[in-house]
Amino acid sequence: MTDTMTSDDFRREAHQLVDWIADYIEGGARDYPVLSQSRPGEIAAALPKQIPEYGESAEKIREDFHRVIMPGITHWNHPGFMAYFGISSSAPAILGEMLSAALNVNGMLWRTCPSATELELLVLDWMRKALRLSDSFFGFLCDTASISSLLALAAAREKKVPEVRQSGLSGRTDLPRLRVYASDQAHSSVAKACLTLGIGLDGFRTIDHDSEYRMDPQALQRAIDEDRRAGFLPMAVVATVGTTTTTSVDPVPEISEICTREGLWLHVDAAYAGSAAMAPEFGWCLDGCENADSLVFNPHKWLFVPIDASAFYIRDRELLRKTFSLVPEYLKTPMEGEVIDLMDYGVQLGRRFRALKLWWTLRSFGLEGIRKVHRRQIAMAQDFAAWVDDNPLLERTAPTPFSVVCFRAAREGLAGEALDRYNLELMEKINASGDIYLSHSRLDDGLTLRVAIGNIGTKEEDIQRCRDLILENL
Numbered sequence: 001m002t003d004t005m006t007s008d009d010f011r012r013e014a015h016q017l018v019d020w021i022a023d024y025i026e027g028g029a030r031d032y033p034v035l036s037q038s039r040p041g042e043i044a045a046a047l048p049k050q051i052p053e054y055g056e057s058a059e060k061i062r063e064d065f066h067r068v069i070m071p072g073i074t075h076w077n078h079p080g081f082m083a084y085f086g087i088s089s090s091a092p093a094i095l096g097e098m099l100s101a102a103l104n105v106n107g108m109l110w111r112t113c114p115s116a117t118e119l120e121l122l123v124l125d126w127m128r129k130a131l132r133l134s135d136s137f138f139g140f141l142c143d144t145a146s147i148s149s150l151l152a153l154a155a156a157r158e159k160k161v162p163e164v165r166q167s168g169l170s171g172r173t174d175l176p177r178l179r180v181y182a183s184d185q186a187h188s189s190v191a192k193a194c195l196t197l198g199i200g201l202d203g204f205r206t207i208d209h210d211s212e213y214r215m216d217p218q219a220l221q222r223a224i225d226e227d228r229r230a231g232f233l234p235m236a237v238v239a240t241v242g243t244t245t246t247t248s249v250d251p252v253p254e255i256s257e258i259c260t261r262e263g264l265w266l267h268v269d270a271a272y273a274g275s276a277a278m279a280p281e282f283g284w285c286l287d288g289c290e291n292a293d294s295l296v297f298n299p300h301k302w303l304f305v306p307i308d309a310s311a312f313y314i315r316d317r318e319l320l321r322k323t324f325s326l327v328p329e330y331l332k333t334p335m336e337g338e339v340i341d342l343m344d345y346g347v348q349l350g351r352r353f354r355a356l357k358l359w360w361t362l363r364s365f366g367l368e369g370i371r372k373v374h375r376r377q378i379a380m381a382q383d384f385a386a387w388v389d390d391n392p393l394l395e396r397t398a399p400t401p402f403s404v405v406c407f408r409a410a411r412e413g414l415a416g417e418a419l420d421r422y423n424l425e426l427m428e429k430i431n432a433s434g435d436i437y438l439s440h441s442r443l444d445d446g447l448t449l450r451v452a453i454g455n456i457g458t459k460e461e462d463i464q465r466c467r468d469l470i471l472e473n474l
């Protein structure tokens, strides 16, 4: 079948691996510590320093995978993974991903794989409808929200500084300094987009949050006014629906009014929480987004597909094409103008067939199946939040709109850095258990711990284990 494997060998190995994967996602991940206990350098040290001169057997490679690689895996697909954003790679998505690897298509042009382009556009349209977003949005897949937001701000820059595509920004005396705004709770990818696009970190201005960690629109307006007086050229606002630490939702309707009045691009970063809007009772989180210029949400965060898959929507498709399209002779096709070539809408040329795993997943779950998981996870988080509220040794550090609970241990006589240290130590003790993995962040009152419920396999017993570990280690 190939130079190294007969088709019989492949079948045998693949069946074994599929059996192993089925056990793993069925709950077998619980047999491993959720947080890898390997020490820095240990994995690399256990492996040869160069490519073997002669090919090795699948069996030997598989053995090394279990012996050397598995101990260095932090199990994001473990039901006890409650750090960052808990995520899931579901069985249907794995089937789609397997086929995508087998087909190995590159969807850079429509012609290089019509199904890749057409399925991607279709699936993005399905999700747009499920989120009740306007049909003026054009959507496609990026690898990550960081890249989706970068594309959004590149389009915003193209609109504000039309000749930027040709002349760039450097060395120009005809241009005021550009400004991009986001709340101080926005993800660092917004600042990274600014530094990538030549706006610089100095061109990125953070806006204060209110008592619930949402952007304060009045502070935004003040910042814009102040910047205009100081000679800056305000360009775009990034509103977050589901901030990274607390999952707070910025007041998009008010922010959008300001953007319209001020002529600013509005990009909505709904990387985590966007998917929740598929349930009508959480639709509120996308209120105001009908007026956004662009929006991102990540199926790889809360739509049960393996990383990577980020859904990017933009209203002015032609502007994005103008921002990025550059077609050398070898990429020209006879159907130019008749089809959408996705290479025209971003930086990269080669494109994975990501839509296949998403299509497989959306069809397998159906909208009701997706809502059911979200509702279950949000309910578990709300119960956990109520448990924290009832415990005098703990305190909640932020509201809990979705499935992430921010809390910390409170200890009489401890404050400031000492309290932060106490909570970090508590977290490390919990993480050392191998059953539960939590992460931390910083809020107004200091360090906060987070319980992020997002794995499909997480059950009440895992939440109970988390509660027990907290109490045992206080």
Ligand SMILES: Cc1ncc(COP(=O)(O)O)c(C=O)c1O
Pocket: 085, 143, 144, 145, 146, 147, 187, 189, 240, 242, 243, 244, 269, 270, 271, 272, 298, 310
């Ligand atoms: C609100 C928000 N935006 C963007 C990102 C970056 O996502 P990605 O890893 O897909 O770039 C994150 C990551 O957690 C996030 O929480």
